[in-house]
Structure formats: structure tokens, C-alpha cells
Amino acid sequence: MLKYGPSILAAEDSLEFLINWFERFPEYKGRDFYITGESYAGHYVPQLSQAVVWHNKATKSQTINLKGYMVGNALTDDYHDHLGVFQFLWAAGMISDQTYKQLNDACDSVSFIHSSHACNRYLDIADQEVGHIDPYSAFTPPCTPNISQSNQLLKVIGTVRERYDPCTEKHSTAYFNLREVQEALHVPAELAPSKWETCNNLINEHWKDSPSSVLDVYKELIQAGLRIWMFSGDTDTVIPVTSTRYTIDALKLQTVKPWRAWYDDGEVGGWTQEYNGLTFVAVRGAGHEVPLHRPKLALTLAKSFLAGSSMPAAASLELVSDS
Numbered sequence: 001m002l003k004y005g006p007s008i009l010a011a012e013d014s015l016e017f018l019i020n021w022f023e024r025f026p027e028y029k030g031r032d033f034y035i036t037g038e039s040y041a042g043h044y045v046p047q048l049s050q051a052v053v054w055h056n057k058a059t060k061s062q063t064i065n066l067k068g069y070m071v072g073n074a075l076t077d078d079y080h081d082h083l084g085v086f087q088f089l090w091a092a093g094m095i096s097d098q099t100y101k102q103l104n105d106a107c108d109s110v111s112f113i114h115s116s117h118a119c120n121r122y123l124d125i126a127d128q129e130v131g132h133i134d135p136y137s138a139f140t141p142p143c144t145p146n147i148s149q150s151n152q153l154l155k156v157i158g159t160v161r162e163r164y165d166p167c168t169e170k171h172s173t174a175y176f177n178l179r180e181v182q183e184a185l186h187v188p189a190e191l192a193p194s195k196w197e198t199c200n201n202l203i204n205e206h207w208k209d210s211p212s213s214v215l216d217v218y219k220e221l222i223q224a225g226l227r228i229w230m231f232s233g234d235t236d237t238v239i240p241v242t243s244t245r246y247t248i249d250a251l252k253l254q255t256v257k258p259w260r261a262w263y264d265d266g267e268v269g270g271w272t273q274e275y276n277g278l279t280f281v282a283v284r285g286a287g288h289e290v291p292l293h294r295p296k297l298a299l300t301l302a303k304s305f306l307a308g309s310s311m312p313a314a315a316s317l318e319l320v321s322d323s
Contacts, residue, residue: 011047015055019062034227034306035069038289039239042074043210046217053224068227070305073239073288076247077213082107084243086126092138094130094237134166135237137287143167164293169198215250222253222277229279229305233286233293234270241282248280262311269297272311281311 022029035052037045049069056063075081083104090100103126107119115123134142143166165171175181176196182189222228230248232241253275261268262281270284283290283297291298304311 008047008051010044011051014044014048015051018052018064019055022062022064030065032067033065034067036071036302038072038074040075042071042076042239043214045069045071045074046214046221049221049226050217053221053226066226068229068305069221070229070231070302072231072290073233073236074230074244075239076218076244077215077250079108079213080246080250081239081243084240084246085237088237088240088242089126089130091242092237094133094138095126096129099126099129130237133237134287136289137164137166137233137293138235138237140164140235140287141166143170164287168292173198215247218251218278222251227305227308228277229281231281231283231290231301233283233288233290235285235293236288238288244280248275248278251275251278253278257310260313263314264297264300264312266314269300269311274310279305279310 035045035049046069049066052064052066056066086095086100086103086107089095090097095103099122102122103119106122107115132142134140173196179189179192182192182196218228230244232239232244234241255273256276257274259271259273262270262272268284270282270286272279272281274280281301283294283301286294286297290301300312
């Protein structure tokens with residue numbers, strides 16, 4: 001049954017949790033169920049959805065009424081994700097022509113998580129050329145070492161409701177290192193880390209078996225009839241909109257509704273295209289974590305997904321002419 005490694009094991013563990021959760025709260029059994037996630041959840045979410053589909057085929061008493069899933073700026077396929085990153089950086093004027101060519105030559109078929117030495121060498125060059133930006137939100141100011149300076153930046157980034165705080169990771173690190181927070185989370189003092197960090201780099205360095213692609217899982221779940229949406233904040237450089245578009249193109253799906261702008265409160269919220277078995281939505285001005293950057297647009301996206309409806313069109317478009 002296992003085709004890969006820990007990602008599939010995580011799916012099986014998550015499935016076991018869901019089965020037990022529905023047993024613990026039986027009032028939710030039979031309700032429509034959806035799974036969502038972003039970034040590396042581009043692997044976890046479809047793999048968990050696949051595990052649920054397989055589980056439902058094997059049992060009659062503990063079925064989960066899975067209707068679909070949605071992923072954002074999702075790691076999906078190493079080749080197409082790399083291709084999209086390099087094109088986005090080059091098209092946005094962030095890297096040189098030479099580096100763009102070297103990246104495509106050295107990184108086209110290597111792991112996105114654990115790249116080859118040659119690929120890493122050119123990735124380092126690209127990183128130097130790009131400079132100090134927020135890779136998760138390329139066109140907003142990055143977090144500065146001085147918190148007061150960062151607070152000043154927030155005053156010029158959008159409206160109060162829509163502004164993006166680039167120092168979120170710093171805030172969470174400070175928060176979860178507070179002893180009273182760790183006590184509230186029932187972390188034993190003798191087991192508490194000397195310093196809590198958002199990512200464990202030691203685990204990341206030694207984790208070598210991330211699958212290179214989940215496109216085959218997508219194909220299987222499209223055939224199973226699940227509602228599948230992929231969305232993308234269009235200012236992310238980590239898994240940019242170009243990566244997601246290349247990935248969808250690799251699925252070779254028939255277009256049902258052509259590319260168009262979608263609207264929120266009379267303004268363009270992004271762009272969308274619907275395929276046979278999958279809907280793509282780009283979110284204008286959002287970065288890697290769409291709800292963090294554009295919460296209002298993210299709410300419109302979530303409502304449309306759950307309703308199974310297309311993204312909103314303009315109520316009316318006035319034609320502008322010279323006459």
C-alpha cells in the first residue's frame with residue numbers, strides 16, 4: 001500500500017485521527033467534509049484525501065463524507081515547481097539571464113526539498129541576486145531587525161484590515177518561548193527546549209525521502225470525482241503562481257471555463273480558470289499564505305469553494321473607448 005515514505009505514513013496517521021474523531025463526536029458523521037492546506041500540504045492534503053477514499057472503499061461502517069480538498073501555493077511536483085520558481089524570479093527582474101539559464105540546466109529534475117550540489121550553487125547565486133526581500137511576499141517590505149522599524153513599515157502597507165506583518169515568525173518565536181505559554185500548553189519544564197524555534201533544521205537536513213511528485217494522486221482523485229481547487233497568491237516566490245500553472249498544465253485537463261478575472265467588491269481579486277476536475281484561482285496581491293496577506297479575498301475564495309460555485313464575476317463591466 002505504501003508507495004513513498006513518511007508523507008504516506010502521515011496520511012495514515014491523520015486518517016486514524018479522523019476515524020477516532022468522528023467516533024468521539026458522532027454528531028458530525030455524514031456531514032460534508034473538506035480538507036485544506038498550503039505549502040507542503042500540497043503533498044499532505046491530496047495524500048490524506050487519497051487515504052480517505054481508499055478507506056471509504058474498504059469499509060461501510062466508518063465512511064467519511066469527503067467532498068473535496070483545496071490547496072494553496074502548494075508543493076506538488078519538483079520539476080514544474082522548480083521551473084515556475086525560476087521563471088517567476090526572472091520575469092520579475094530579480095535574477096540575471098545567465099543565472100536563469102544555469103538554474104534551468106542544473107535543477108530541472110532534482111528534489112525541491114533536497115537539491116543537488118550543482119543546483120544549490122546556482123540557488124545561492126540567485127539568492128544573492130534577489131537580495132534581502134521577503135520570499136513569501138516579494139513586493140512588501142521584509143521584516144527588519146528593529147521591531148520599531150517594522151511597526152513603522154506596517155503603517156504604510158495597505159489598510160488596517162489587509163496589512164501584512166512580515167515579522168509574524170519573530171512574534172511566534174517570542175510567544176512560544178514564554179514559560180507561561182509553555183505551561184498553558186502543558187509542556188513539562190524538564191522537557192522544554194532551551195529555545196523553541198518554528199522549524200527544526202536538523203530534521204529537515206536528514207529527511208531525504210520526500211516524494212518528487214503527487215501528480216498521480218491528483219489524477220486518481222480527479223477520477224474519483226472530488227472537488228479539487230488549487231489557489232495561488234501571486235507575489236510568492238517560494239511556490240509561485242507560475243509553478244502551480246505549470247503543474248496544472250502537466251495534468252492535461254480540458255478547460256471547462258476559460259481564464260478570466262474574478263472580483264470582490266467591484267475590484268479585481270485575482271484570476272481563475274476551471275478545468276474538468278479542477279479549479280485554479282490566483283489571488284491578487286497575496287503571498288505564500290493567502291489568508292495572512294489578503295484575508296478578505298481568502299474568505300471569498302473559501303465561500304466559493306465550499307459552495308461549489310465559480311469565483312465571483314463583475315456585476316457589470318463598462319467598456320472604455322476613445323469616443
